[in-house]
Amino acid sequence: MKNPYQSYPAKITKIVLDAPETRAFTFRFQDAKRQAAFKFIPGQFLMAGLPGIGEIPVGINSPTYQKKFLQITVRGVGRVSKAIQHKTVGSILWVRGPYGNGWPMEKIKKKNLVVIAGGLGIIPLKPLIDEASHSDWGKKIQVQVFYGSRNFENLLFEPQYKRWNKFYRTQIILDTASGRWRGEVGRITDLLDKNQLPHDAIVTACGPPIMYKFLTPKLLEKGFKAEDIYLSLERKMYCAIGVCEHCAIGDKYVCKDGPIFSLAEINQMPKAF
Amino acid sequence: MAKFTTDKLIEFLLKEYTVIAPVEKEGELLFQKIGNAQEASSSLQIPKNSFKQFLLPHEEVLFNFAENSKKELVSQAIFGISIVDLKALLLFDQMFAKDPHYQNRRQNTVIIGQCIVPDDPKFLSIFEENVLERLKFDIFIDRCKNGDPKIFTGSSLGQKILDRLKFSNYEHIDFKGAIEGGKLDAKSQKLKEQIKKVVNNKKFWEEFAKECILCGKCTVACPTCYCFDLVDEGGEISKKQSGVRKRRLSSCFYEDFASVAGGENFLKTKAERLRNYYIHKFIRTPEREQLLGCVGCLRCFRVCPVGIDIRKILAAAMKY
Structure with missing residues (x-):
């Protein structure tokens, strides 16, 4: 019987400081076979950690078609994510996964797509944006990306924007403007009001709870159906396989049934008091 | 043919197994x-x-970062496990x-059951007919009726x-599956629906x-509670990878059970934690496992x- 709690060593090959206290770690499994065989769906996550420190769930941000390595972006917020910040090229990360359901790819391929990211929420959406700009299905549908960030310094994956813009419109909005910024300032929902939205589209969104609070009524007001709006949820996780109970909401496990749920499913979940 | 006595059985088991029994x-x-x-009560x-x-x-x-973990050698017999605990065992399995x-x-582990009755046998009325067909055990001793105990086997090991x-x-007795027809019974179904009705009733x-x-004693005592943390101990020593990953049982009533870095806690209040405990037992487990997550032992109380x-x-929820 396979040990589901076993992690596998992966060597960090590149580290990029992308935002304050936020680094992109490129790594590959030390076992070349494991690396070559690794497959995932955009929106899935890994459990990554360090011996003696612990593990955290982290979204994969490298493209699905990149077989040579994987990439995660980690902001030093908690004990484990801070310890990971101190790692250098050549260090070992312990990784297991992928876990979770991923974005509803089959549904997305048949419709248009609106991608909405808030802050670090861009991370699990990046493989979806990458795949859309790199595949035949992506060429056949209309794609719109909205990305909101606290400020200019916190924008992630900036070198990618030019390429993304070649394929579809990428709209960015900041909470507060700083020196270099000439673009939009305000809330992410402002972008929905200011832009023509694709019809018959799937919405894929990831961001903090406060973003969802304002975003979901706005999306419904714009005519999107609850079953076409997909949100990625954050919860505490240990096992990542639906046993330890930390991430449970109602009869669902965020690690196994999610982390991505349709708004229709979310509406059925117990409300926070 | 020898006359059955529990002493003889326990003495026999002690020769081959670590024996656990009520004391x-x-x-x-x-x-x-x-x-x-003689120690067994x-x-x-x-x-x-x-x-x-x-x-x-x-x-x-659960896992050793430095080397392949060796399988722990286990050879134990649990003697005198009650019907309610046997039900919990099904869920664990x-x-x-x-x-x-x-x-x-x-x-x-050899499982030896007994017809032990919980404090309040009417609660969840667990003694349905032919209950033994729905339980997994090796040997079951029924000495609740007068006269010689009646002995059942549920496995070839028991035989x-x-x-x-x-x-x-x-x-x-051949095991016929945990539930009849593979579907939750009507009573548990009803209980599930009633708890669903009060899920968003904050006052309730x-x-x-x-x-x-928030002491968590109920979760420790409950035979169906198994929530756990993963705890990584030890660690890298001068670039050499070492350390272990442990499972440690935890409680959904504790402050850090659903809190994440950055300050969000998804089970903030007492009411939310108590509700989660009941959702787990009466909604989540029945929906996912087709078993009720409560066996009626009343240890929590x-x-x-x-x-x-x-x-x-539960009685209050039934009124909605």
């Missing part, structure tokens, strides 16, 4: 390791603890079906043990959680320092 200690009945048959009360710690220890190593650590222990002791007067949960001191009574909560 009377300081006025309490507790499952623990015994050294001889003949009480037909339900022990304060369950089988849990012997199949899912409070702490165990399902939840940990793909867990090699649990399975290693489970597959090397072998009795044959070797020359106790041939037993009846074999606040009222029952008012006295709760017995250990609760403030007297939160599961019967009252």
Whole structure:
């Protein structure tokens, strides 16, 4: 019987400081076979950690078609994510996964797509944006990306924007403007009001709870159906396989049934008091 | 043909297994390791603890970062496990079906059941007809009726043990699955629907959680509670990877159970934590496992320092 709690060593090959206290770690499994065989769906996550420190769930941000390595972006917020910040090229990360359901790819391929990211929420959406700009299905549908960030310094994956813009419109909005910024300032929902939205589209969104609070009524007001709006949820996780109970909401496990749920499913979940 | 006695059976088991049985200690009945048959209590009360710690220890190593972990050698017999605990065991077997650590222990554990009755047998009325067909055990001893105990076997291992002791007067019962037709029974179904009705009733949960001191005793005592943390210990020593990953049982009533870095806590209030406990047992487990997550042992009530009574909560939910 396979040990589901076993992690596998992966060597960090590149580290990029992308935002304050936020680094992109490129790594590959030390076992070349494991690396070559690794497959995932955009929106899935890994459990990554360090011996003696612990593990955290982290979204994969490298493209699905990149077989040579994987990439995660980690902001030093908690004990484990801070310890990971101190790692250098050549260090070992312990990784297991992928876990979770991923974005509803089959549904997305048949419709248009609106991608909405808030802050670090861009991370699990990046493989979806990458795949859309790199595949035949992506060429056949209309794609719109909205990305909101606290400020200019916190924008992630900036070198990618030019390429993304070649394929579809990428709209960015900041909470507060700083020196270099000439673009939009305000809330992410402002972008929905200011832009023509694709019809018959799937919405894929990831961001903090406060973003969802304002975003979901706005999306419904714009005519999107609850079953076409997909949100990625954050919860505490240990096992990542639906046993330890930390991430449970109602009869669902965020690690196994999610982390991505349709708004229709979310509406059925117990409300926070 | 030899006459069956529990002493003879326990003495026999002691030769080959570590034997765990209910023991009377300081006025309490507790499952623990015994050294001889006389230590085992003949009480037909339900022990304060369950089988849990012997199949899912409070702490165990799941993975070693430095080397391949060796399988722990287990060879144990749990004697005198009640029908309600056997029901909890079914749920554990399902939840940990793909867990090699649990399975290693489970597959090397002889289960000997007894017709022990919980404090309030009417609660959840667990004594349906032919209940033994729906339980997994090796040997079951029914000495609740007058006269000689009636002996049942539920596995070939159980038969072998009795044959070797020359106790041939037993009846074999084939396991017919945990539930009839693979579907949740009507009573549990009804309970699930009623709890669903009060899920978003903040007042309901606040009222029952008012006295709760978040001590987590109910989750320790409950034979179906298995929530756990993963704890990584040791660590990298001068670039050499070492350390272990442990499973440590935790409680959904604790402050950090659903809190994440950055300050968000998804089970912030007492009411939300109590509700989560009930959702798990009466909605999540029935929906996913087709089993009720409560076996009616009332240990939670017995250990609760403030007297939160599961019967009252369920009765209140039934009125909606």
